[in-house]
Amino acid sequence: MKYIFVTGGVVSGLGKGITAASLGLLLKARGFKVGVIKLDPYINVDPGTMSPYQHGEVYVTEDGAETDLDLGHYERFINIDLNKYSNLTSGRVYYNVINKEREGKYLGQTIQVIPHVTNEIKEFIFSGAEAFQADVMIIEIGGTTGDIESQPFLEAIRQIQLDVGRGNCLFIHVTLVPYLAFAGEHKSKPTQHSVKELQSLGISPDIIVARSDEAIPNEIKEKIALFCNVKKDCVIENLTLPCLYEAPIMLKNNGLDTVVCRLLSLDSEEDADTVAWEAMLDNVNASEKNVKIALIGKYVKLHDAYLSVVEALKHAGYSKKRRIEIDWIDSESITRKNAAEILGGCAGVVIPGGFGYRGVEGKIAACKYARENNVPYLGLCLGMQIAVIEFARNVLKIADANSREFDEKSANLVIDFLPDQHSKIKMGGTLRLGRYPCKIKQDTLMFRAYGKEMISERHRHRYEFNNDYRERAERAGLTVCGASPDMNVVEAVELDGHDFFIGVQFHPEFKSRPNNPHPLFVEFLRNAIKKAES
Numbered sequence: 001m002k003y004i005f006v007t008g009g010v011v012s013g014l015g016k017g018i019t020a021a022s023l024g025l026l027l028k029a030r031g032f033k034v035g036v037i038k039l040d041p042y043i044n045v046d047p048g049t050m051s052p053y054q055h056g057e058v059y060v061t062e063d064g065a066e067t068d069l070d071l072g073h074y075e076r077f078i079n080i081d082l083n084k085y086s087n088l089t090s091g092r093v094y095y096n097v098i099n100k101e102r103e104g105k106y107l108g109q110t111i112q113v114i115p116h117v118t119n120e121i122k123e124f125i126f127s128g129a130e131a132f133q134a135d136v137m138i139i140e141i142g143g144t145t146g147d148i149e150s151q152p153f154l155e156a157i158r159q160i161q162l163d164v165g166r167g168n169c170l171f172i173h174v175t176l177v178p179y180l181a182f183a184g185e186h187k188s189k190p191t192q193h194s195v196k197e198l199q200s201l202g203i204s205p206d207i208i209v210a211r212s213d214e215a216i217p218n219e220i221k222e223k224i225a226l227f228c229n230v231k232k233d234c235v236i237e238n239l240t241l242p243c244l245y246e247a248p249i250m251l252k253n254n255g256l257d258t259v260v261c262r263l264l265s266l267d268s269e270e271d272a273d274t275v276a277w278e279a280m281l282d283n284v285n286a287s288e289k290n291v292k293i294a295l296i297g298k299y300v301k302l303h304d305a306y307l308s309v310v311e312a313l314k315h316a317g318y319s320k321k322r323r324i325e326i327d328w329i330d331s332e333s334i335t336r337k338n339a340a341e342i343l344g345g346c347a348g349v350v351i352p353g354g355f356g357y358r359g360v361e362g363k364i365a366a367c368k369y370a371r372e373n374n375v376p377y378l379g380l381c382l383g384m385q386i387a388v389i390e391f392a393r394n395v396l397k398i399a400d401a402n403s404r405e406f407d408e409k410s411a412n413l414v415i416d417f418l419p420d421q422h423s424k425i426k427m428g429g430t431l432r433l434g435r436y437p438c439k440i441k442q443d444t445l446m447f448r449a450y451g452k453e454m455i456s457e458r459h460r461h462r463y464e465f466n467n468d469y470r471e472r473a474e475r476a477g478l479t480v481c482g483a484s485p486d487m488n489v490v491e492a493v494e495l496d497g498h499d500f501f502i503g504v505q506f507h508p509e510f511k512s513r514p515n516n517p518h519p520l521f522v523e524f525l526r527n528a529i530k531k532a533e534s
Helices: 016-029 070-078 090-102 113-132 151-164 189-200 218-228 244-253 256-263 275-286 303-320 339-343 360-372 382-394 445-450 467-475 519-533
Strands: 002-008 034-040 087-089 136-141 169-176 207-212 235-239 289-297 322-330 348-351 377-380 413-416 432-440 454-461 478-483 490-495 501-504
Touching: 002 016, 002 151, 016 034, 016 070, 016 136, 016 169, 016 244, 016 256, 034 070, 034 113, 070 303, 087 090, 090 113, 090 151, 113 136, 113 151, 136 151, 151 169, 169 189, 189 207, 189 218, 207 218, 207 256, 218 235, 235 244, 244 256, 244 275, 275 303, 289 303, 289 360, 289 519, 303 322, 303 519, 322 519, 339 360, 348 360, 348 382, 348 519, 360 377, 360 382, 377 382, 377 519, 382 413, 382 467, 382 478, 382 490, 382 501, 432 445, 432 490, 445 478, 445 490, 445 501, 445 519, 467 478, 467 490, 501 519
Parallel strands: 002 136, 002 169, 034 087, 034 136, 169 207, 207 235, 289 322, 289 348, 348 377, 377 501
Antiparallel strands: 432 454, 432 478, 478 490, 490 501
């Protein structure tokens, strides 16, 4: 098994995740089986309790792990399902080490960063490699070289090169090569300093991925190669692109996968087969007409909070050769009085997941507008619960209808714990997480979208549709179109007589791929296009 470690330098946000995901796609396209791990230096056990403003969205895997959003890039690019072995934080490392110490597993030793913390990191990487049974493991180290919190991870991967042998280990360093407009030239010094910092920790990068907004001249690449002790063809230009899905083709054209195969002695006679990926990009470039979609949330100031939702909308757009224009709407800004003014120019409304009461009334007002004006509506997780609350208040005339999450004292909790759930639970890792089956009712909008009766989707939520109100809601026109196989847990609802009004308790956005868009988003967009053109 081969190990590729991707580190970053100079500044954060250079696209280590996109580089790792692109390389994974290219190696898979050459016929290799690829596994991916993200190592995050923050002390949280996982991102599950972190504010989206701090971290962006929480990505959920099939087996229910709450992970870093970069795992979404890995899955979308490489088209693989990741798992609990794909993300490790410093918090989880120290949590495991302290628990082992309390259980006496270290036999009275003094616990230290080296070897106990680094051994825990190495054990996780090797366990992940065993779980994936891959030809190549790509491991991305979060943060920036020089950060205090990332040092144990860097020390661990330094040791791994000794454990597995230098020929089975490759280091890729993603750095910034800034272009100074006033001087009219690129500067290689930040990259040189970053590589020097990495070398001081015992790691010599084999490949430098140089991120820049402007094409890097050959003399700068030669200078980086000379001062960073790599061959010239191991300095890979990584330009800023209008569409992130163009990155694999750019990196392929710049020789990244060819150099990786050479340095790791990977036997691949064929070039990466990216024909299908390039066909998808042709659709992206052929898209001319815009479709305006209102995305209503409480974290819209940080677009990464809804990253997978936006990407799923774009994927559907690629399939229809349409550009998605997102109208980012703060849910706190919407009221019943101004909903028509704010949403009037949109062809569809999406309400994604979220937690907490702030902004809920604005989402309810937006949902009401979509329901009453036959505007395509897609409610995801909280968006489904909003649809139920709005329907109960304004159609069933239950004025105080609410969710236990927002008002425990309401006499009509249409969204509540199930009978076998209880409120005395910790916040972290206790949601309904991961893959669950769903049975779709035939002759529904939902069935038309999926084209089959049984599906499986990923969840991240705590509260459910209260079955005490189920029969009454269905009689009034809110059909339960999807439920658990035993029909006890409501998974999806839709509005009778509406062109497209669906709320799902799960997160279909996590399973959408750029060249295989999710059917629910495709059907939503089809109706949004029809609405726009009418």
